Amino acid sequence: MPDSLTREGTTTSVLLLATTPACRLLSGDGTLLDRLGDQLASLPVREVQVMSAAGNLAADLRGVAKIVRTATGAVAVLPADLVLHTEALAVLLEHPARGTAALISHDATAGPLRPPVRVEGGRIVAAGSSFHLVPEANATFRGVLQAGEADLASLADLAEELAELAEAGKLGPVTPVEAVDLLLVGLVRSGVSVRATGIGQLHADRVTGQISADAALARLAEVDEAQVRLDASVKEDDGFFATFFVSTWTRHLIRPCVRLKLTPNTVTGISAGLALLAAVWFSAGTQGGRLAGAVLLYLSFALDCLDGQLARYTRTFSPLGAWADGMSDRLKEYAVYVGLAFGSAAADIWYLAVAAMVLQVVRHAVDYTYAGAVADAGRVGAMWGRPARSLLETQDVRAAPGGVLRLAQRLERDTVARYLKKMIVLPIGERMALIAVTAAFWDARVTFLALLGWGGVAALYQLTGRIARSAR
Known part of the structure; x- marks a missing residue:
């Protein structure tokens, strides 16, 4: 007993x-x-x-x-x-x-x-x-x-x-x-x-x-368990920009946020507010306005990283918080697109803005529909989709990945290749950096053309990867 x-x-x-x-x-x-x-x-x-x-x-x-x-x-x-x-x-x-x-x-x-x-x-x-x-x-x-x-x-x-x-x-x-x-x-x-x-x-x-x-x-x-907990709150597999230009200093804000009793959702809200202010400055259409908008957009993204770090440190992440964070990311990005378009005098700017927005929607759809399909297969996946029990087999009956997927996994072990892979798909950190830099030093038209060019390559890369994994 x-x-x-x-x-x-x-x-x-x-x-x-x-x-x-x-x-x-x-x-x-x-x-x-x-x-x-x-x-x-x-x-x-x-x-x-x-x-x-x-x-x-x-x-x-x-x-x-x-x-x-x-x-x-x-x-x-x-x-x-x-x-x-x-x-x-x-x-x-x-x-x-x-x-x-x-x-x-x-x-x-x-x-x-x-x-x-x-x-x-x-x-x-x-x-x-x-x-x-x-x-x-x-x-x-x-x-x-x-x-x-x-x-x-x-x-x-x-x-x-x-x-x-x-x-x-x-x-x-x-x-x-x-x-x-x-x-x-x-x-x-x-x-x-x-x-x-x-x-x-x-x-x-x-x-x-x-x-x-x-x-x-x-x-x-x-x-030092306390230090390890702090280190673990920063994502190991984050993008290049987030890892080297944001998380290096936002990690020092985690404990002050805990002492101030700030919740991850509160930080998410502040991040959204800064992005909306950035959109307002972008809409001014002046060089100074675009520079101010770029700084605010960078700070907004920094807080976007911080809310996740705070959630992992306090272990208070929730489905609601994840949903709010994802929705906030979309809202902030598209608000910035609108602000940049309002502040530009280029004749084709709205076409470019809408095209950039549609491209991002399609890219997110590719990701989320694939993730949803994988989740559904794991949850209900009809019994034929589940591997047969093989408790008496000395070796697992499912083979290790091969071909393109094995090459991708080997690249993951190389730091430079891993970050290049992450940058190719134009994650949110790289997108925010791309918007901030091009808007601050050039103009909105350059920003949208850069988003369409890099985003198009990213979409093709993602689609190829999803097809390869699905075929497996």
Whole structure:
């Protein structure tokens, strides 16, 4: 019978697997199990259940299935022999989506307690164990698995199926320490979408003895968790302009915004206000007005970056906030187009303005319809679209990407190529910079011609990429 601690007001439960001797190793005045309990007490989890060793892997997996079937809300499963930063737990357990996710490190050095995984597009597409192999692994699983409420039944069914296979000896030399690894393998191979939550510079390691536990605890002290949290609030994969000309200084405004109790939505509103003021200055049609508009537009974009950074730092992002941010971006950009057109005396300026606006609408439609199609396929995608279970296959039946997509992924590993790819698609940061620079130093006609030229190349690039991915 598992021990449990219940707290009201949250929607995530935690199941601690105290099924290995290592969970009783010493950590300060207590054990590793005690340490994990203290860490979880500081996080917004509703209930913590501790499942003691049942004696073998099959019984442990059946115990997990029994508990998961009675759960409501998301359930996180993690072994109690885990030594990790509290912030590493928080990035997964405090995510407001409460969806299915796993803690991973992009250090791809696999080991007995670091099973390999392959991550594509922020999702785990292949996961391994001592029995299951992963072609072209690019990360490692670090022991924490969360199942969203919609996937609890799948997790329970998989735990029972894995228990039967383990009991029959069909999974090779798997051991009780691999229970959570096998659950991840099962979810991924049954087609469940598992978000990859990276730990970045933080540490999360499972241990087997007191020496390795002491070494893992010592490594934790080498990292400043507060600084890592601040660094993680700045997007790693942002565009070139946002990364080098905005985030370098907006990151220093995050903590002051927290102290002032500014919400991300408030910052979004201020950003929209500055963009509207920029449009007013652009409409004046003077060199000074265009220069003032360019400065205001730059500041508006800086705050547009800051609202996301603040949301990630405080973990207060929401669907409403994301929608408001996206709508604000469109409103600001098109208002600036109108302001520039009003301030220009060129005879064809309105044609150019409308053409630039239509091009951006088409580009956004290409992106959002593709994203919507992918989401629909993952959600309802008719059962034929889901991969067949392959728990008895030693290697994942789905092949690693090839052709154009493999080349694209290799380019992602090169910093210069990665930023060139991002710049080609003319993301919002580059668009705002392009508008500000061309308007400040030339005129609105040059601005719209630049948007149409670069935007046309970006649209062709995006369309080619979407077709390649769809064909795959």
